[in-house]
Amino acid sequence: MFENSEKANIESLGEFGLIDHLTRQIELKQKSTLKGVGDDAAVIDFAGKKALISTDMLLEGIHFDLAYTPLKHLGYKAIQVNLSDVYAMNGIATQVTVSLGISSKFTLEAVEELYKGIYLACEKYNVDLVGGDTTSSKQGLVIGVTALGYADEKDIVYRSGAEEGDLICVSGDLGGAYTGLQLLEREKLVYLENPNIQPDLEGKDYIIERQLKPEARRDIVELLKDISVKPTAMIDVSDGLASEVLHICSQSNKGCNLYEEKIPIDPMTYETAREFNLDPTVCALSGGEDYELLFTIKQADYDKMKNLADISFIGYITEASAGRNLVTKSGTVHELKAQGWNAFKR
Amino acid sequence: MFENSEKANIESLGEFGLIDHLTRQIELKQKSTLKGVGDDAAVIDFAGKKALISTDMLLEGIHFDLAYTPLKHLGYKAIQVNLSDVYAMNGIATQVTVSLGISSKFTLEAVEELYKGIYLACEKYNVDLVGGDTTSSKQGLVIGVTALGYADEKDIVYRSGAEEGDLICVSGDLGGAYTGLQLLEREKLVYLENPNIQPDLEGKDYIIERQLKPEARRDIVELLKDISVKPTAMIDVSDGLASEVLHICSQSNKGCNLYEEKIPIDPMTYETAREFNLDPTVCALSGGEDYELLFTIKQADYDKMKNLADISFIGYITEASAGRNLVTKSGTVHELKAQGWNAFKR
Missing domain, CATH: 3.30.1330.10 (PurM-like, N-terminal domain)
Known part of the structure; x- marks a missing residue:
């Protein structure tokens, strides 16, 4: 300058x-x-x-x-x-x-x-x-x-407007920012041990960018306006999917069923999580910092949205007494918990 | 709780x-x-x-x-x-x-x-x-x-609206927060040297409060509205009177004459500054943190304001080419400078 x-x-x-x-x-x-x-x-x-x-x-x-x-x-x-x-x-x-x-x-x-x-x-x-x-x-x-x-x-869409039967949607994919952070932390340790070794981040651009240079999803807000869909509740994914779903449930006084197999995870995120011996689903649920939008829509709006490439339908809202559930790929039902960083310590 | x-x-x-x-x-x-x-x-x-x-x-x-x-x-x-x-x-x-x-x-x-x-x-x-x-x-x-x-x-009153001939006004008194800070710093040193000695702040409540618990001057904004006076320029005194007057002058592209004898200084501030071998005027000009309002008014508004106990008229705005001047008690004219903290190092 x-x-x-x-x-x-x-x-x-x-x-x-x-x-x-x-x-x-x-x-x-x-x-x-x-x-x-x-x-x-x-x-x-x-x-x-x-x-x-x-x-x-x-x-x-x-x-x-x-x-x-x-x-x-x-x-x-x-x-x-x-x-x-x-x-x-x-x-x-x-x-x-x-x-x-x-x-x-x-x-x-x-x-x-x-x-x-x-x-x-x-x-x-x-x-x-x-x-x-x-x-x-x-x-x-x-x-x-x-x-x-x-x-x-x-x-204006608050966190508190979700109704029984509403579909739970999320933009983009999840867990990338967290696995990107794991890579950066690993390369930092390698560098500290031997400053002559160059960081090995080749082919990992996407998840590195997810961590270092996230993009807020203004485009999703515009897209929803264009197709005349107003979400019933919305929150951004800063602390991890589980934590955000629970915020919507508790502020809307509702329950949910969330399907593990529906959670969008990029292949690079998946592979990298595996490299680190981490469960990719846990990275998505609790990693945070993805800055995607999590929102609920009325079922009547599903037809307007079903063909949007960048939106995943990951579950639905239930009455509060049904609890907040995660249905795993094997079909077992767990209580959904915001595990935060403790989930990774094992 | x-x-x-x-x-x-x-x-x-x-x-x-x-x-x-x-x-x-x-x-x-x-x-x-x-x-x-x-x-x-x-x-x-x-x-x-x-x-x-x-x-x-x-x-x-x-x-x-x-x-x-x-x-x-x-x-x-x-x-x-x-x-x-x-x-x-x-x-x-x-x-x-x-x-x-x-x-x-x-x-x-x-x-x-x-x-x-x-x-x-x-x-x-x-x-x-x-x-x-x-x-x-x-x-x-x-x-x-x-x-x-x-x-x-x-x-809305900006810093940039002062005109030639406008009167420069300030609410309350100045330099108290800075001298209060000197007292607190001294007692901290005494305490660190001997934790058994109790701090000696008796009778100094006013300036201690000026430092620790300042009050923003909402009352002045309300007062001016009540008497239908709209300042031509305004700023709050956070960095010291000199710095704030210079902000108004530079953003209004004007000069000023500021009179040392008109600057409002509380007796306790004056005495305490003297105890610390500080010039009370310098404390008011450069001490900062008083959170009083400094503003300029049209001369035509003077009659509405002249009897307000809490407002001091401390100078007037001149054309830019006349410079930014401080007229001392002895009548000599100095260039007004935002000396900041350096002024106290002597």
């Missing part, structure tokens, strides 16, 4: 200089953005539509490992994670704010890389960056993103 | 349990809050008004020191800091989201204390907590707050 020979650094820029440097090339694209970065608050006009707001915090060492996470990807992912929540309300994301805590180990170039990813995501998803806060941190990188969007009241 | 004998802890609650535990007693007060905590995003209805959004991040070791900051005060302050930005747009704050990164050293009781302060601030300022994110952190406490508010378009 700097073409003059005198290299600027974060310290010489100062807080306001850094914010100005990072945000000066912003071009506002949303009509609703009346004022973006540069005042005490951004000003946004939703003209009678309902505003949607969602926030997430990413911490170094907890949510990402800079040993194998390029900063540009990290910036991109931090935005996607938040947009995904707005899409999960069946809304359109329009603005984001970004707060950064940066420790002294980060150079200006590093922060610029992070912002390149942030801007790329904003550009691609037609979202305006309208504010934020940049501060020093004693240790590690902290990224806080808040996303704002809108929807007509009649279009 | 727990009255049963079996003590819950953060680990046994898990992330969703913790969020539920901390947010279950929320009563939504704002008509505009259609859906608060508990879905992918909050849903907010501004019914044709313009939305205002502002975000701030507070990091342990940078923005607060838990050695002398009660967690309840910290939660309260984290909210105030953000509401202050919405008021500085001449808006009404209505919703907040709170993201927390919590290291393993924090108990459930500690997080509850923090939330007590958050809820107290929300209660007092009539603001709904509508969402957030709770995650573990490897080290230290991280608090990210985003505030949302609204205003009619005609009422």
Whole structure:
């Protein structure tokens, strides 16, 4: 970004200089953005539509490992994670704010890389960056993103609207982000033991991308609008399929039957899980970070959707007293549990 | 909060349990809050008004020191800091989201204390907590707050509207938060040297409160509305008077004359600064964290405001070419500079 020979650094820029440097090339694209970065608050006009707001915090060492996470990807992912929540309300994301805590180990170039990813995501998803806060941190990188969007009241989909008999659908495939993480963690260990060995990630691009550079499913929201299907309940898959299905069941006060054989798993995810001696189904159920959309539809809408390549029908909603069940490939019925990370420790 | 004998802890609650535990007693007060905590995003209805959004991040070791900051005060302050930005747009704050990164050293009781302060601030300022994110952190406490508010378009006040001849006004008094911090830092050192010595903060309540429990000036926004005065430019005093005046000048493309003798400094602030061998004016100009409102008004509005006890008239706006000047008590003219923390190193 700097073409003059005198290299600027974060310290010489100062807080306001850094914010100005990072945000000066912003071009506002949303009509609703009346004022973006540069005042005490951004000003946004939703003209009678309902505003949607969602926030997430990413911490170094907890949510990402800079040993194998390029900063540009990290910036991109931090935005996607938040947009995904707005899409999960069946809304359109329009603005984001970004707060950064940066420790002294980060150079200006590093922060610029992070912002390149942030801007790329904003550009691609037609979202305006309208504010934020940049501060020093004693240790590690902290990224806080808040996303704002809108929807007509009649279009908003909550987690609580699932009814008995509704079909449970999920976009894309699951478990890829988690198996990608296993690969990256393995190669990091190999590298730490012998820095001369090059990482062996050949042919694994898809699951690596699922982990490092997820895409929020705006296209699914648009697709459903195009075919005039309004889901009865919706949530994004950030913590794993099981956890999200249980959220819909408990907030809708319903039960479910989920079919293991219907859960969409990409062949590369399947093979890699096997390589790591992991059950691919468990990776899909509990791995998380896939940022697909999980939703329920009325049975009457099935015909409009049955030929969509990117949607899987994985079960249906039952009355609460029937319980929350996972029907395995062998036909046995288990209680569906959000096993989280413990499931992998064995 | 727990009255049963079996003590819950953060680990046994898990992330969703913790969020539920901390947010279950929320009563939504704002008509505009259609859906608060508990879905992918909050849903907010501004019914044709313009939305205002502002975000701030507070990091342990940078923005607060838990050695002398009660967690309840910290939660309260984290909210105030953000509401202050919405008021500085001449808006009404209505919703907040709170993201927390919590290291393993924090108990459930500690997080509850923090939330007590958050809820107290929300209660007092009539603001709904509508969402957030709770995650573990490897080290230290991280608090990210985003505030949302609204205003009619005609009422919004930007930093950029100051005109030549406008009067520069500030609410309350300045420098208190900074001198309060000096006291707290001194007592911390004394304590570290000898834990048996009790902190000597007697009679210093006012400036300690200015540091630990600031109040955003919603009352000033309401007052100005009551007397039908719309400021031409406004900003809140978070980084120090000098820095904020310069923001208004640069964004309005104007100059200013600021009069040292007019800067409002509380007697306790003055005495304490002297005790620490600090110039009270420098504390007011560069200390920051007072969260007062700095604004400019048309001269024609002076008569409506001249008898308000809580407003000081500290200078006026000039054309840009006249420069940004501080006129000292002795009558000499200096260039106004945002000295920041360096000013205190001497």
